[in-house]
Amino acid sequence: MAETAWEWDETLYAGSARHYSVGRWPYPPELAETIGSALDLDCTGRLLDVGCGPGSLTLLLAPLFEAAVGVDADRDMLTEAQRRASEAGVTTVEWRHLRAEDLPADLGTFRVATFAQSYHWMDRPLVARRVRDMLAPDGAWVHVSANTHQGVNGDDGLPYPRPPWPQITELVARYLGPIRRAGQGALPAGTPGGEAEIMLAAGFAGPTRLTIEQGMVVERSVAEVASAVFSLSSSAPHLFGDRLPTFEADLRDLLTTTARDGLFAERRQDVGIAIWRP
Incomplete structure (x- = not known):
């Protein structure tokens, strides 16, 4: 695949x-408690969750507000979010399909x-300016940094083997090539950084940084x-085309042969919070 400037697309x-x-851990309850305490949330005002995906963060934080809006560019993600909201009996969230x-x-x-886990996919300077104008004068932009599909690397003893993530990466590369795929394009250097400079240029002040330390060990099935692999943009199901059944069979064979009694164990990663003020 030719290396060209990456552009977002709906795939x-x-x-x-x-x-x-199935494949991603929910955010810990402590995340809502920490954000609520840091911002003195009292079940008033409205929440805007941008790039909400299946509503993982939206539904966790919704009880801290009078109402919430989850925005995402993927219709299937919003369908999943609506399903989760219905199951949880949450009626205060509106879901909007837009970029x-x-x-x-x-x-x-x-x-x-x-x-x-969404801002890096966007035109960040543009989004920062537009969202800043949508915030109340005493409002806040909250960026949650978390890895919910994979645990901490290490060699400390766990009750079951860790998932073979290096081998999984090699398997994906055998099917899709060595350059990270993303939609119809590729990201040779990964997703961009430099968030702080962008936020300051958009007129935000901060950030205040908080960390939720986890470290808990969780068991995971094959x-x-x-x-978890299919939940990633770099190995989303559509990328494999008609080779998807073969890839999935190879993936499950790898996982089955490296698991013990069908199980893995991982230690969850910490969650970071950056709070910016308009």
Whole structure:
């Protein structure tokens, strides 16, 4: 594949939505408690969750607000979010299918805007400016940094083997090539950094950084780790085309032969929070 400037397209996570509930850990309850305490949230005001995916963060934080809006560019993600909301009995969230670049989209003013594992896919300077204008004067932009599909690397003793992530990466590369795929394009150097400079240039102040230390050991099944792989943009189901059944068979064979009694164990990674003020 020729290396050209990457551009977002709607296939970025095509086929991945149904794998989130199986393959990705939920955010810890402490995340809501920490954000609520840091921002003195009192069940008033509105939350805007940008790039909400299947609503993992939206639904966790929704009880801290009067109402919430989850925005995502992937229809399947929003269908999954609506399903989760219905199962949880949450009725205060509105789900909107649109790109962050299309904000404000007449959505009004918000007390808090959140981004979790999503901001790097956007036109960040543009989105920062537009979302800043949507925040109340005493509002906040909250960026949650977390890895919910894979645990901490290490050689400390766990009750079951760790998932063979290096071999999984090699297997994906055998099917898709050595350069990271993302939608219809590729990211040879990975997703971009430099968030702080962008936020400051957009007129934000901060950040205040907080960390939720986890370190808990969790058990995972072969099916859960397989879904974790398919939940990633770099190995989303659509990328494999008609080779998807063969790849999935190879993946499950790898996982089955490296698991013990069908199980793996991983130590969860810490969650970072950056709070910016308009």
